[in-house]
Amino acid sequence: KNEVEQSPQNLTAQEGEFITINCSYSVGISALHWLQQHPGGGIVSLFMLSSGKKKHGRLIATINIQEKHSSLHITASHPRDSAVYICAVKTSYDKVIFGPGTSLSVIP
Amino acid sequence: DAGVTQSPTHLIKTRGQQVTLRCSPKSGHDTVSWYQQALGQGPQFIFQYYEEEERQRGNFPDRFSGHQYPNYSSELNVNALLLGDSALYLCASSFCTQETQYFGPGTRLLVL
Numbered sequence: 001k002n003e004v005e006q007s008p009q010n011l012t013a014q015e016g017e018f019i020t021i022n023c024s025y026s027v028g029i030s031a032l033h034w035l036q037q038h039p040g041g042g043i044v045s046l047f048m049l050s051s052g053k054k055k056h057g058r059l060i061a062t063i064n065i066q067e068k069h070s071s072l073h074i075t076a077s078h079p080r081d082s083a084v085y086i087c088a089v090k091t092s093y094d095k096v097i098f099g100p101g102t103s104l105s106v107i108p
Numbered sequence: 109d110a111g112v113t114q115s116p117t118h119l120i121k122t123r124g125q126q127v128t129l130r131c132s133p134k135s136g137h138d139t140v141s142w143y144q145q146a147l148g149q150g151p152q153f154i155f156q157y158y159e160e161e162e163r164q165r166g167n168f169p170d171r172f173s174g175h176q177y178p179n180y181s182s183e184l185n186v187n188a189l190l191l192g193d194s195a196l197y198l199c200a201s202s203f204c205t206q207e208t209q210y211f212g213p214g215t216r217l218l219v220l
Contacts, residue, residue, distance in 0.1 A: 004150075033208075043151075043198065043211035086150055095164060096141070096209070098150035 003027050004099040006087050012105045019074040021102045023087030026068065034061050034072045035086040037101070043086070046072070077106045112137075112201050112212035120218045121189050129184040129215045133201030139163075140182040141209060142174060143198040151198055157182050158204075186217075194219045 004025045013019050023032070034046040047054050047061040049070065054061050058077075063070040074081055087099040113132045121127050133140050139158045143151035153166035157176035176182045180201075186193055196216050200209035 035211075042213045045208065045210065048208050088150075095166075096153055098143075098152070100150045 002100070004087060004089055004097050006085075006099040006102050008102060009100070010103045010105075012107060013077050015078060015106055015108050017077050017106075019077050019081075019104065019106075021072045021085050021087075021104070023070045023072070023099055024068060025070075025087075025089050025097075027089065027097065028092040029068075029089040030092055031090045032063055032070050033088040033090070034070070035088060037084040037086060039083075046085075074104075079106045079108050082106050112199060112210050114197075114199050114212040114215050116215060117213065118216045118218075120220060122220050123189055123191060125189050125219075126185065126187045127189060127217060129186075129197050129199075129217070130181065131184070131199030131201070131212055132181045133199075134210050137201035137203050137210070138180050139202045139204060140176060140180065141200045141202075142182070142184045143200065144168070144193075145196040145198060145214070147195070154184065189219045191219050193217065 007022045031048055031050045033048050036044045036046050049061055049063040058075045060073040082105050084101040084103050086101045090096050111134050115130045141156040142154040144154055145151040154168050155165040155174055156163050160176045171187045173185045196214045198214045199212040202209045
């Protein structure tokens, strides 16, 4: 069983839809990151969370430490949101473990 | 202020060859981590360098080695390349080992 899992693996949405990507983990963590990777490979850090909720524009990230679960929400999705979204956790021992990613495609 | 830079952007090698990938961290950062990302998968941690020493290592064979220079730039060396080494190699830098990492654009390696 992978230490960091994401669902769904692939997601296709119509422009304007509300999107949720989930991440669950089985290790003790000090922080959780949501990353965005566009075709070609460049990775952008979206959020770093250790508790609660963060919002940036149309993106919202939440984390429940007790349940070892985090969600990334995209409101009013747009084709430019199409990318792979990766959840990564930093363990209590400073090791970073990445989830497998969720491939999002937003159709006009 | 330049972010994390990596070179080369793309590289093609044949089996058995050796390759060196380079990374310059974001200004002010002293810690460099290397990751391998195979097509369709999440990145896998290779190792982390801090103060010119390898501080942590993932589950990669000794064919994967690295180095950090006094200016904090880093190299990833892979010997005796295998077809399975074809991947995107990502470098990330941070200030000290516990801070947020910033990723470079990656080097795409193809082993034929």
